[in-house]
Amino acid sequence: MTRRLISFALLALLPGLAYPAAAELRLPSLWPDPASLNGPAGKAITFPSRSPFTLAEAADAPAEEAVGELFLPQDASPDNPVPAVVLLHGAGGVISTRGPTYALQLANLGVAALVVDSFAARRDRAVGFVERLLEITEVMLVADAYAALAYLDSRPEIDAGRVVLTGFSYGGMASTFAAYAQVAEALALNGRRFAGHVAFYAPCIARFTRTETTGAPLLMLWGDGDAIVDPERCAEIAEDLQIGGSSVEKIVYEGALHQWDGRFAGPRQIGRNLAPCDYRVDEAGIAWDRSTFLPLLNRMLRQTSLGLCTDSEGYMIGRDDAVRALSNADLATFLERVFATAR
Numbered sequence: 001m002t003r004r005l006i007s008f009a010l011l012a013l014l015p016g017l018a019y020p021a022a023a024e025l026r027l028p029s030l031w032p033d034p035a036s037l038n039g040p041a042g043k044a045i046t047f048p049s050r051s052p053f054t055l056a057e058a059a060d061a062p063a064e065e066a067v068g069e070l071f072l073p074q075d076a077s078p079d080n081p082v083p084a085v086v087l088l089h090g091a092g093g094v095i096s097t098r099g100p101t102y103a104l105q106l107a108n109l110g111v112a113a114l115v116v117d118s119f120a121a122r123r124d125r126a127v128g129f130v131e132r133l134l135e136i137t138e139v140m141l142v143a144d145a146y147a148a149l150a151y152l153d154s155r156p157e158i159d160a161g162r163v164v165l166t167g168f169s170y171g172g173m174a175s176t177f178a179a180y181a182q183v184a185e186a187l188a189l190n191g192r193r194f195a196g197h198v199a200f201y202a203p204c205i206a207r208f209t210r211t212e213t214t215g216a217p218l219l220m221l222w223g224d225g226d227a228i229v230d231p232e233r234c235a236e237i238a239e240d241l242q243i244g245g246s247s248v249e250k251i252v253y254e255g256a257l258h259q260w261d262g263r264f265a266g267p268r269q270i271g272r273n274l275a276p277c278d279y280r281v282d283e284a285g286i287a288w289d290r291s292t293f294l295p296l297l298n299r300m301l302r303q304t305s306l307g308l309c310t311d312s313e314g315y316m317i318g319r320d321d322a323v324r325a326l327s328n329a330d331l332a333t334f335l336e337r338v339f340a341t342a343r
Contacts, residue, residue, distance in 0.1 A: 223256025266318015
């Protein structure tokens with residue numbers, strides 16, 4: 001039986017957004033073994049960003065120096081600008097088997113990759129796991145993502161019209177948020193928009209009152225054994241995005257747990273489960289807890305809301321290389337399509 005339990009797209013409902021058959025860059029379904037790759041190595045970079053706690057305060061947010069690691073294909077040059085992927089980490093931060101590994105593989109396939117470390121840039125705010133989630137919000141991750149896009153736009157070796165934002169778990173939530181026009185208008189530093197968005201096993205806990213999107217497509221990937229992802233809520237968010245102007249593809253992998261591309265073989269129980277949390281982001285950019293009617297305006301309110309809505313039983317994680325191979329192939333197909341149409 002196939003490990004892909006569900007794979008369906010909403011492209012047909014959005015005339016004019018279907019992808020052409022041909023792609024300029026061909027990405028194989030079987031990605032190179034990272035252990036066999038000697039380069040190109042990543043280069044540490046910094047770039048200007050901001051730290052808005054909420055979307056509503058984006059305009060007045062304090063400046064931040066974002067940090068990341070840039071992986072460039074060997075043949076990237078001003079005469080041969082390449083497409084790129086920006087990678088956002090999960091709640092555990094940058095994990096060697098995720099961001100840096102994907103980045104190295106992509107660079108060897110001809111795609112630049114920028115691994116953003118939003119936690120490292122804000123160590124003065126928080127160091128511990130729980131502290132980071134209370135002090136470093138999804139909006140800050142999105143701010144870094146758009147700042148990374150502006151940075152890539154300044155690099156002549158990068159085709160900034162063909163950059164896809166990809167996030168894992170917490171970063172996957174940020175990647176989804178970034179597809180909304182309201183978010184892009186508040187956080188994009190130079191007017192650029194991402195050509196596509198990918199969310200790996202991202203909790204679906206926040207819906208936007210204003211559903212207009214940037215028009216870029218979204219790929220949502222999760223496992224049917226992942227308790228932190230509520231399929232019904234994800235379907236609602238997908239419908240919101242579709243109404244707002246983006247095509248959405250959802251792929252669910254049979255038996256897969258959270259972090260199938262993580263470090264630990266599973267099953268292993270961790271954390272607190274966010275799936276029961278239910279938020280609505282209003283037109284001013286403020287997220288409201290729909291159960292308690294609390295606005296998540298600061299650390300105290302965020303801590304109160306999350307403390308009440310999360311499930312203390314946690315959720316299961318587990319590395320699964322077979323699922324990773326499938327998600328690599330699905331990601332490659334999505335990137336090909338986006339890179340073929342975006343300019």
